[in-house]
Amino acid sequence: MIKEQSGRDVVPFWFDPLCPWAWITSRWLLEVEQVRPVRAEWRIMSLAYLNLVQREGKGLSEDYRELMTKAWGPVRVCAAAAEHSGRCVLGPLYTAIGTRLHNQRRRDDPTVVTEALAEAGLPDSLAAAATSTEFDQLIKDSHDEAFNEVGLDVGTPVLRIGGTALFGPVITPAPRGKAAGRLWDALVVVAETDGFFELKRSRDRKPSFD
DSSP states (O other): OEEOTTSOEEEEEEEOTTOHHHHHHHHHHHHHHHHSSEEEEEEEOOHHIIIIIISTTTTOOHHHHHHHHHHHHHHHHHHHHHHHHOGGGHHHHHHHHHIIIIISOOTTOTTHHHHHHHHTTOOGGGGGGGGOOTTHHHHHHHHHHHHHHHOTTOOSOEEEETTEEEEOOOOSSOOOHHHHHHHHHHHHHHHTSTTOOOOOOOOOSOOOOO
16 A cells, blocks of 8 residues: 555555445445544546446446436536546535535535535535536546456446455444444455455345434
8 A cells, every 4th residue: 555654554445426325335445544544535437337337238237227317416516626636626616515515414415516616615616517518538548547456347336455455344333432443454354365356135225324
């Protein structure tokens, strides 16, 4: 892992703002920052690009296809914000958007993006990026950095520990405190194990944002 001067390990984390599972995992990673010498480095991926373009929309229901079409908006705004103010702004902006979309359950509220931009100290003019393709190449480049490693049969979140990119962990609710640190320690072992590919069980509950 890349180390900062502070001695903390940098952990790249790819997210799509619309994904509730990535949101929960991101909140866990913030907990990990409090109990382990790591720092999240926020990066964007796109579920719309993954499902509609790379997977060519195969097997999608009409409802999910419509959701994916809407998913372009928030990630495009994130890309525009990163271009405007640098990638360091993605953390605060993701928190502002995610809190409204997931914790406050305002997924159909058109004011979410402008409110989030204001909270992150960004100009509301960046909201126009939601319906523009201007920053799509930036999204694809960031997305491909992760998915060229993990493959197209997974989704978000993706994080990199050391030199290994992993899909997940998919968890609910987010572990806190010592429990967050224990899960991190386990993932470090997984990432360091050559040839480790999969450990999974079917989900039996909905995402919880508590």
